[in-house]
Amino acid sequence: MKAVAADAPLRIGELARAAGTTTRTIRYYEELGLLAPAPEREQGRHRSYGAADVERLREIVRLKDLLGVTLDELKTIVQAEDARTALREEFHSGDVSPQRRTEILGRAAGHLDRQLELLRRRRGELDALESELAQRRERVDVLLAER
Amino acid sequence: MKAVAADAPLRIGELARAAGTTTRTIRYYEELGLLAPAPEREQGRHRSYGAADVERLREIVRLKDLLGVTLDELKTIVQAEDARTALREEFHSGDVSPQRRTEILGRAAGHLDRQLELLRRRRGELDALESELAQRRERVDVLLAER
DNA sequence: TTGCTCCTCACGTCACGTGAGGTGGC
C-alpha cells in the first residue's frame, strides 16, 4: 500500500500537469532564474518539487497568460512579489518598529496599486471588446425576433 | 498647400503607427496571408493603404493582444469575421429569400456566441486575479488605518 | 527486470527585431 502524503514530492512531469504547462517550460524557466535558481542536485539526477512549487508555478503561468508580458517583465513582477513576501514575513515577525511597519505597509500598497493598474487597463480593453460583440449579438437577436 | 484628404493613401510606416504596431509585423502578416493576400504592385514599389486597412489591422492587433492566440488561430478568427461580413452584405442586398435571411442570422449568432464565450472566460480569469489583488490591497489599507 | 519518466544536448519553429545595401517619392 502506497501512502499518498499531502506534500509528497513531485517529479517534473507531475508539476507540469498540476500547473498547466510543460516540462520544457519548467526547465527553461529554471535556466532563466525565473524558477528555483539553483536546484542543487548532482548531474543527471531527477528534479523534485513540493506543493509550494505548484502554487508558485501556477501563479507565474497565470500572470504570463493574463498579462501577456515578456519573461523579462514577468521576472521583474515575480521578484517584486518575492520582495513583498519577505516584507510580509518581516512584518509578522516579532521585533519590528512601528515606523518600519508603516513603511512595509506603504511599499505593499504601492506594489499592489501598480499591479491593479495594469490589470484594470487590460480588463477595460476586454470589456470594450466584449460589449462591442454583445451589441452586435443583440442586433442579430432583434432581427431574428422580427421574423 | 497640401490638401489632407480624409482617405489619403497611407504608407506602411503611417499604417503601423496608426494601428500601434511595426512595419515588420505588417509585412509578416501579409506574407502569412493574414493581411491583404496579394498587394498587386511591381517589385520594389511602395505599399499603399487606406482607412479601411487601419481599421482591419487595429482589430487584428487588438484580438491578438487580448485573446493571446497564435497567428494560426487568429487567421481562423479573421476568416470567420470576413465570412460574417460577406453574409452581412448578402443580407442587406436586395434579393434574398426569407429562409436565407434567417439562416444568415443564425450563423452570425453562432459565430458571435463563440467569440463571446472565449472573451467571457478570459475576462472571468482576469476578474478573479483582480479581486484577489484588490482583497490584499484592502487588508493593507485596514492595517494602515489601525495605526 | 520491464516500463515509464526522467536527464542533457541540440536543432527546429513561431513571431517577429534588426541591420545591410539599395531604391522611391514628397
Add this chain to the structure above:
DNA sequence: TTGCTCCTCACGTCACGTGAGGTGGC
C-alpha cells in the same frame, strides 16, 4: 538635390517544441 521612408533579403532573438541517445526510480 537632399532626407526621409520605403524596398528586399537574411541573420538574430525570444519562448519554447521536438527528437536523439542515454540513465534513474517505483
